[in-house]
Amino acid sequence: ALFNLIQALRDHDKELAEWIDGINQAAVRGKIKTTKTEIGKIKIIIPDELDYEDFASSLMIKIAEVNKNPTGTTGIGSKLGKTERKGSFTRIFKTLCDYTLDVLENNLVNPTFEKIHPAVKIYQKDALEVEKDGKINHNNISHCVRLGLLRKAEKRSYELTGLGHLYKVGGIDFGTLIKNQLLTYAQATDNGLFYPYRLSLEFLLKVREISFIPFAYSLFSIQFNDNGTPDIETAVSVAQAIIQEYPSIAITSETNKAEILTELNEHHPTGFNYNDIWTDRTTTGNQFRYLGRHLQVYDDIIEFDFKTLKIKSDSDQKILDLLDKSKDAVDRKSYEEKIWIV
DNA sequence: TCTTGGGCACGGTACTACGT
DNA sequence: ACGTAGTACCGTGCCCAAGA
Structure with missing residues (x-):
């Protein structure tokens, strides 16, 4: 009720609106602290037994968030038209796919594997095509390749890998397969192989937790440095700087x-x-979500609630063990053949 | 209860690479 | 140069939560 009142005043009082914009900036930076008995145009009268500074500060933070925009303001997310969702940055960081793992399993992998016979190794591309409502899916085969279940044999033909065969005969469930594959998954880049999930865990070991905006500026923007390895140090320091300077950036x-x-x-x-x-x-937002959704398979070490991706407390040793256990399976051959997780 | 905004997912489209 | 295959991107539909 108080905030509704302040909102109504804000909408009619330019000075008050400007004041709220100001404290919003301070709140975004985590720098709200007051000792005054009047904050902006608001005079606070509270019983003596309450800690005045604490109360005034938390009230300001709340106003800075709740009353931050004029009534009727909308974000731009729903207004973007054609070509306006494209990202502005050429990235190296890419998740294994832009799908949740359930959909990857049920809409892409399993329909493809229904076409596969355990005794047959080579398939023409046409034989693996999946149709839905008369339309051919253009992602199912390529995603089986990405997952290491199929490999390209010849032009227009694909071959079952060792893991593909194992999956087909029910030797491994999809969840275990994913856990096995993410940490050894690599993409070829101009500068060499890039392991997005290994890198993410190494990054999280240092940063502990990250929200979307710091992620965009750090892990998502990571580049190779001169010695040919991804520059994780810069990513970590940028993330830490942004988190420290803008602890409440989401309320801007x-x-x-x-x-x-x-x-x-x-x-x-x-x-x-x-x-x-x-x-x-945008792509950037999607990548943050998919990274979080994918790392969630390691549910004993990772927590993700769409806002924040974090490693659970006391899971450092488990993460180090996972990285160590998988380190000899990071070549493509092993990626297609080897179960290291169990 | 009805409306609106926008979070999230995903598959079609637009692009690039390849082959002729 | 052109046609086709292969791939990744991102535009948009769905649907839920919050507001009216």
């Missing part, structure tokens, strides 16, 4: 977004455009 008001973005872009070689950061309906 519409008026403050442009300015905060400019500051954030100082942490980045090219900078992001507005949409990449302030909506999650």
Whole structure:
């Protein structure tokens, strides 16, 4: 009720609106602290037994969030038209796929494997095509290849891998397969192989937890350094700097977004455009979600609630063990043949 | 109860690479 | 140069939560 009142006042009082924009910026930076008996245009009268400073500060933080925008403000996420969702940054970091694991299993892998016979190794591409409502799916075969279940044999033909055969005969369930594959999955880049999930765990061991915006500027933007390895040190320090400077970045008001973005872009070689950061309906947002959704298979060490990706407390040793146990299976041959997880 | 916004998922489209 | 195959991106539909 109090915040409804303040909102109504804000909508009619330019000075009050400006004041709220100001404290929103301070709150985003985690710098709200007051000892005054009046905050902005609001005079606070509370019983003596309450700690005044604590109360005033938390009230301001709350106003900074709840009343941050004029009534009727909407984000830009739902307004983006054609070509306006494209990301602005050329990345190395890519998840294994832009699918949740359930859909990967049920819509892509399993329909493909219904076409497979355990005794037959080679398949023409046409024989593996999956149709739904008269339309051919263009992702099912390539995703089986990415998962190490199929490999390209010749032009227009694919061959069952060792793991593909094992999966077909029911020797491994999908969940275990994913756990086995993510940590040895690599993509070829101009600078060599890139292991997105191994790297993510190494990154999280240092950073502990990360939300979308720091992720975009750090892990998502990681580059190879001169010695040919991904520059995880820079990623970690950028993440830590942003988290420290903007502990509550998610509550940034519409008026403050442009300015905060400019500051954030100082942490980045090219900078992001507005949409990449302030909506999650772009590739960048999708990648954060899919990374979190995928790492969730390691449910004893990883927690993800769409806002924050974090490693569970006391799981460091488990993570180190996983990385160590899988380290000899990171070549493509092993990726297609080897179960290391059990 | 009805409406609206936007979080999330995913498959079609647009692109690139390849082969002729 | 052109046609086709292969791949990744991202535009958009679904649906739920929050607001009216």
